[in-house]
Amino acid sequence: xxxxxxxxxxxxxxxxxxxxxxxxxxxxxxxxxxxxxxxxxxxxxxxxxxxxxxxxxxxxxxxxxxxxxxxxxxxxxxxxxxxxxxxxxxxxxxxxxxxxxxxxxxxxxxxxxxxxxxxxxxxxxxxxxxxxxxxxxxxxxxxxxxxxxxxxxxxxxxxxxxxxxxxxxxxxxx
Amino acid sequence: xxxxxxxxxxxxxxxxxxxxxxxxxxxxxxxxxxxxxxxxxxxxxxxxxxxxxxxxxxxxxxxxxxxxxxxxxxxxxxxxxxxxxxxxxxxxxxxxxxxxxxxxxxxxxxxxxxxxxxxxxxxxxxxxxxxxxxxxxxxxxxxxxxxxxxxxxxxxxxxxxxxxxxxxxxxxxx
DNA sequence: GTGAACTGTTTGACATGTCAACGAATCTGG
DNA sequence: CCAGATTCGTTGACATGTCAAACAGTTCAC
Numbered sequence: 001x002x003x004x005x006x007x008x009x010x011x012x013x014x015x016x017x018x019x020x021x022x023x024x025x026x027x028x029x030x031x032x033x034x035x036x037x038x039x040x041x042x043x044x045x046x047x048x049x050x051x052x053x054x055x056x057x058x059x060x061x062x063x064x065x066x067x068x069x070x071x072x073x074x075x076x077x078x079x080x081x082x083x084x085x086x087x088x089x090x091x092x093x094x095x096x097x098x099x100x101x102x103x104x105x106x107x108x109x110x111x112x113x114x115x116x117x118x119x120x121x122x123x124x125x126x127x128x129x130x131x132x133x134x135x136x137x138x139x140x141x142x143x144x145x146x147x148x149x150x151x152x153x154x155x156x157x158x159x160x161x162x163x164x165x166x167x168x169x170x171x172x173x174x
Numbered sequence: 175x176x177x178x179x180x181x182x183x184x185x186x187x188x189x190x191x192x193x194x195x196x197x198x199x200x201x202x203x204x205x206x207x208x209x210x211x212x213x214x215x216x217x218x219x220x221x222x223x224x225x226x227x228x229x230x231x232x233x234x235x236x237x238x239x240x241x242x243x244x245x246x247x248x249x250x251x252x253x254x255x256x257x258x259x260x261x262x263x264x265x266x267x268x269x270x271x272x273x274x275x276x277x278x279x280x281x282x283x284x285x286x287x288x289x290x291x292x293x294x295x296x297x298x299x300x301x302x303x304x305x306x307x308x309x310x311x312x313x314x315x316x317x318x319x320x321x322x323x324x325x326x327x328x329x330x331x332x333x334x335x336x337x338x339x340x341x342x343x344x345x346x347x348x
Numbered sequence: 349g350t351g352a353a354c355t356g357t358t359t360g361a362c363a364t365g366t367c368a369a370c371g372a373a374t375c376t377g378g
Numbered sequence: 379c380c381a382g383a384t385t386c387g388t389t390g391a392c393a394t395g396t397c398a399a400a401c402a403g404t405t406c407a408c
Contacts, residue, residue, distance in 0.1 A: 016301030017227075019314070020204070022321035024224075027201040028247040029328035030194070050198075053191075065357060073202035078395050080358055085394090102356045102403045127190030134327045135320055140193070142316030146309055147196035153308045154203035239387060252365050254388055259364090276373045276386040 034126055041122040042115065047072065048086065049123060052116040055092060055108050062095065062105040091115060208300055215296040216289065221246065222260065223297060226290040229266060229282050236269065236279040265289060 035046040044052075054071050055063050063071075069079040083106060086092045091112035097103035108116065135143065209220040218226075228245050229237050237245075243253040257280060260266045265286035271277035282290065309317065 014298045014301065016298060016305050019305060019318055019321075020208075020301055022318060022325060023197075023201055023204065025245075025247075026321040026324040026328075027197055029325050030197065032247070033328050033331050034194075066355085071199075073199075073206070075396060076357060077359080077397075081394070100356085100404075104357070124188045124190060127188065127194055130327065130331070131190050131193060131324065134323055136316075136323075139316040139320045139323075142310075142313040143320040144193055144196060146313045146317040147193075147200040149308055149310075149313075150200040150305065151196060151203050154200075154207050154304065157207050157304070240385085249366060250387060251367075251389080255364070274374070274386085278387065 030130060033130055034123070037126045038119060038123060042119040044115065044119060047082075048091070049116075049119055051082065051086060052091065052108065052112055052119070055106055056113065056116045062107045064097070065104050065106065068106060086112075204304060207304055208297065211300045212293060212297060216293040218289065218293060221256075222265070223290075223293055225256065225260060226265065226282065226286055226293070229280055230287065230290045236281045238271070238277050238279065242280065260286075 031046060038044055038046055038049055042049075050072055051068065054068060055061075058067075065076055065079050065083065068074075068083075069076045072079070072082070074082065083092065083094065083104075087094060090109055092106050093109055095105040095107055097105050132140075205220060212218055212220055212223055216223075224246055225242065228242065229235075232241075239250055239253050239257065242248075242257075243250045246253070246256070248256065257266065257268065257278075261268060264283055266280050267283055269279040269281055271279050306314075
């Protein structure tokens with residue numbers, strides 16, 4: 001009574017589903033590996049590293065909470081809590097913006113800066129092992145191009161841009 | 175006092191960091207878009223869709239909790255709770271395995287099957303708009319190849335493969 | 349100027365995931 | 379056949395993220 005539905009196969013074998021599935025899995029597996037190695041070598045998560053990196057290489061040496069929310073793909077509420085933890089760990093500092101008193105400037109502490117430099121060496125080495133050395137150099141360019149294209153085209157998209165049938169939104173029930 | 179550290183630049187501009195950053199962002203943005211559209215068209219999250227898809231196209235019509243944990247990249251504890259919610263929504267059912275009484279078989283209910291079929295149509299269409307139509311056909315192949323390669327090489331990896339402290343390597347076998 | 353609309357951040361209530369400990373079922377080698 | 383090691387799934391305690399409401403500061407139009 002529960003054999004795979006033949007009606008389903010034409011639709012679930014779509015090449016787009018395959019590519020997207022590969023994207024999901026490659027992302028998950030690579031992130032997991034890099035996270036585990038970063039914890040082992042520097043005692044921080046991949047997410048913490050990403051924050052340190054974004055703050056550390058910001059042109060002025062700081063980012064706002066909203067900036068950060070965008071690059072780490074969290075809500076601003078999530079970033080508030082993330083910043084709380086990193087500040088408690090002494091890696092970043094909150095500061096106020098001289099030109100807009102709503103804004104919070106996040107900067108690296110000395111400790112954060114040192115840690116970023118140390119972790120970067122390990123992280124780059126890990127990326128070499130898991131990413132660079134595994135890819136065909138020709139495919140590498142196409143990979144960068146494709147990913148950038150996807151990122152860009154999703155940024156353009158806004159809810160409602162899609163031709164979702166008007167009745168579908170109403171019928172969203174279960 | 176907090177200008178970007180010149181010492182940092184050589185290391186944070188590594189091409190591997192760039193590619194990995196693109197992977198993170200492309201994944202996050204594309205997932206977000208597809209999730210929003212799936213919610214609008216069928217009232218389910220992308221994660222729910224992924225589960226329905228995996229269960230629905232499993233060769234025997236069912237998957238175990240551990241199988242599912244692997245493909246959706248959650249711990250088994252997380253899958254227990256995910257299955258609880260989907261079962262409460264009437265989309266999947268737990269069943270027992272005739273040959274191993276520890277194992278739980280997850281199958282689609284009729285409702286889950288219907289929903290999967292309906293959502294698949296919308297999802298495939300969304301993938302066409304956001305993925306297929308955006309990519310250069312030649313790059314598409316390279317993208318699939320690269321992602322598959324990354325996924326595969328991460329699967330081979332085991333903690334300890336890297337040059338991490340010896341006590342971490344001691345736990346290598348499983 | 350001043351009120352309305354908007355933006356940036358925080359917060360409480362809640363959703364969702366992890367981790368480690370656990371019980372039950374299964375395997376394995378004497 | 380049995381003791382120990384292993385595997386599968388669940389659970390409690392806790393970590394982390396979302397959502398919407400709230401608040402302060404800013405901008406805009408009149």
